[in-house]
Amino acid sequence: MNSKKLITKTTLYSLPVTQFNELFQDVSRIINNLKTRYTHTFSLQEFIDTDYTLLFQNRVSALTKAYPDLNYEKLNKDKLLREFRDKKDYKIKIIEKLQEIGKKYGLGEYDITLNSISLILEADSEKQDVNLRNGELFSEFEPFYNELMAIFNFPSSLEFKLECYDLFQNIYNKFKVERFYKNLKKLSPVVIFMFLKMKGYNITMKNLIHQMKLDETEVRRLFRRSIEVYPEYLKKNRKLIVQNQIRSIIDTFQFSEEFGVISEAILDKFWVLLSSTTESVVAGTVCILTMIVMDIKNPPKSEICRSLGITQSAMNYQIKNKLFEKLHIPGFKTINSSRELIKEFIKKNIDV
Structure with missing residues (x-):
């Protein structure tokens, strides 16, 4: 017999705010994992209420009754049976996880079950409603x-x-x-x-x-x-966002004022060609072009990319497809192997 106490909203309300918020986040992660595993049309309440162990056993009985010679390997090919088994086993894992969460937040004396998930969600909603009414x-x-x-x-x-x-x-x-x-x-x-x-x-x-x-x-x-x-x-003013990102790169890597002037000229000249991607990719592309024009080799391109949360391949694509191919200029291969070609091209198009 389970001697643990039943958890209530009163128990949850008594937790410190920070502790309750962390508990809520842990439970939210469980729900998100469930939705990821079983698609977003998945019903949490249906998962909680359904006895998948019984469904699994009934399915096995129905299959073996209809096909007496059915072996284990062929049983496993039944899609419905696999679904029931997966949900049955996953339910057990979630209950174990909930017990761990209960101990983590000092609720070890309480019986934390699947129904506790709905209770915690309701408690969070009610706490929000009270705060908003106030x-x-x-x-x-x-x-x-x-x-x-x-x-x-x-x-x-x-x-x-x-x-x-x-x-x-x-x-x-x-x-x-x-x-x-x-x-x-x-x-x-x-x-x-x-x-x-x-x-x-x-x-x-x-x-x-x-x-x-x-x-x-x-x-x-x-x-x-x-x-x-x-x-x-x-x-939103996308060009302003790019300008601010370039300024952030200038500050982070302590580039000179000249870097700012040249990068602004490149951005103005090629904005129409480059602007069809994200602001971060445009900013990174302009910074790399500026570094090539100014013969700046440090920091490496990878650090600029990391700072902006983009990939080097994205910049390579921009320079190759949006500039050289769009303007029908032959000879570009990669940023590293085409530095002189890039420098010559940029200098012809802006006043440096």
């Missing part, structure tokens, strides 16, 4: 803003923070009853990212996900939905 949306949003700005070492001010909060509030309020999208913990980093991109900050979604330890599938889903309710994001 007019605490800003105080819920602010810690995420402060953490993100500190991690990326971006300068800030109260005016800048409030402007970012206005965007967050705008997008948040456009979500009516869409509980997933109205989750502050998930939505805040995405909206802050959008705000910083519109302001021309050097930040990529890849870096956001990595530095903030976010779930990539969730972030991209929230980002797409946020753009749907706030299409103004797509009107």
